[in-house]
Amino acid sequence: MAHPDLRSFFTRELSRGRLIALDCLVAAVYAATLVAFALSDSGGATPALPAWLRSAIAVTIAAPVAVRRLWPVPVFAVVFVMSVVSTALNVLDEPFLAAAYALYPVAVSAPRWFRVPTPAIAVVSAFCLFVGALALPPSVAAGNVGLVVFGTAALGGAWTIGRAVAERRAYAGQRAEQRAEQAVAEERLRIARELHDIVTHGMGLIAVKASVANHVLAVRPQEAHDALRVIEATSRTSLAEMRNMLALLRSETGADEVGPLPGLGRLPELVETATAAGVEVDLSVRGAERLPDGVGVSVYRIVQEALTNVAKHAGPARCRVSVEATDREVRIDVVDDGAGASTRGGAAGESGGHGLVGMRERVAMFGGVFAAGPRPDGGFAVSACLPYQPVRVSG
Template structure:
């Protein structure tokens, strides 16, 4: 069963996640192994509060080491203590408002240069890192870093004679900002990769769901074509046997023999389809799918059921692509099944199959009661139309010009054109 083997077998293993990956995920779809998140990421507000307190204490410690006793008294009793406290407390909001926080710390640094202790504040190092790490506008971030270097250079080389140590301080300030900036770029890159992975996973899931739906539709068409045709033959023959059972027992036995043959044929085709679905390659092998070469036997079966079928073929129909060959047979089979169900007794049917330059042209016309009798909500015509459209062709079904019902279709050759 070539067409079914192309797609039906792929239905196993299709799902939102591959088999190996599904074992690594919880019931809610999240992976069992989550990426490690340290305390800095789990409790950011608490971490920033502790960081602000640490910056304040380190600032006081730095001033106490570098300052004199008189200067320390001025610090404690003056406004520099408040400046250090404000600069350090601003770090609590360094993640959400890095530019504003840096502006506050920069102003505090500028004010400290005017006091008795102009040794800087530790909060500036954390502010520079946060400016590089969390500021979205790169130009504003760079400008903030340059302003900090300008204020620090004024303090070190204009108001004081720092020497080589001052250059090292400026270098460290620039390095801290640069590290934060590089970490931001890396974080953005990883975020984009995660978004792309989620997008690819979503597309894969959608493709898997679409493949499942297409395979279900394909299986439904195959089952309908196999079962509906044979059951229609069995129903017609059983009805005929019941009608002539008393008057003509011999004819009744022939009709029941035809019912038995149709049932066996249906079982063979069903077994054939189940072999493909289960991927069982052992055994006696699978018979080839029916095609144009089997149209005469199909016509004979329908004619034996009571319809007068005239088969006309034009062109070379022997070397068609497998999908086209199967579609021709299935469409003719379904059209003749509809004739048996709806056209009425004694209906004449003409089946014309023509191999043209564009593809195989089909026309099935009957002289029955027409579409008025076909009031059911079946899948026959829609299944025939789907077969034609999957090949890039079309199918039209409706009342014929001279009465009855007419089915016309064009099935392109595609890449396998003979």
């Protein structure tokens, strides 16, 4: 069985800087190889050409591929022209491998509207490879005719592979967008279900208190006054939460009823669950006793999803959860020191994580600010700030 570190090395995505460094290494090795062949008798070089010129041609063929990712088209043009010059002057028996290597990023980065008959190119490449390997006599295959045939196969193969990769990436991008849109729709449906519970709870409480006030108004006016104050506070809270939610939600039908909504009082349960999963959690909650129900639910869900991500992606780690509320906003910070930050999404959800999408939607519901990403000193951080309108009760 392969070591986990080796599997990680071969499967992880290389950064752009590392890919350019790899191209530089390939260019240096190939340039040294071509120079050695150009200066030797086995390279097929024309003796009339001076050694420095043969070496310069060899270096000009190989060296530009070091920056093929930065300037794909100019690099390919230079390498291809110098390969043709080398073949015409009989400097090198180089079957356009450097040109094919430079053509690949051109094919990958070419816009989709750039119409080239890639299937026909693939057929021609396969045919040239077949002819060069099986049909040409060895004496012809070793000459310029063979170089042209094998060079055509190499160039056509590089273009075909590059376009296939580009199409695959485009398809993967479309699928990622579809998954993100689906995740948003599902999250909004879940929020709509919670809205159903909030409205049901608020209207039920208002109905009960209104009935009480109606029966005791004449005999116990103070009790009726207290009931009216509860009705006022509940109605204001429900209206504020509904305005926030309905700004983003479209009407959904057929939503199933859910159980009682969780709130800040159940945060210790999340801590216990995360601890059982190997995450050491330090929980701090300040000033959040009088948050509206809808805000409390969103705070709970954000912390829940953040801790779930830590348990799933960071492995054994330490995590700090801070919930601090004022009379105008509540701030949530979930910071861990675990590994696996790159698997939880770059710019807050672009890598496809539905949990980050859901958290962002909940924060957007209140017009708040959300941020998530790797920390400079390691680990991952989730930060959210949810403003809310405090409920003022007269009397």
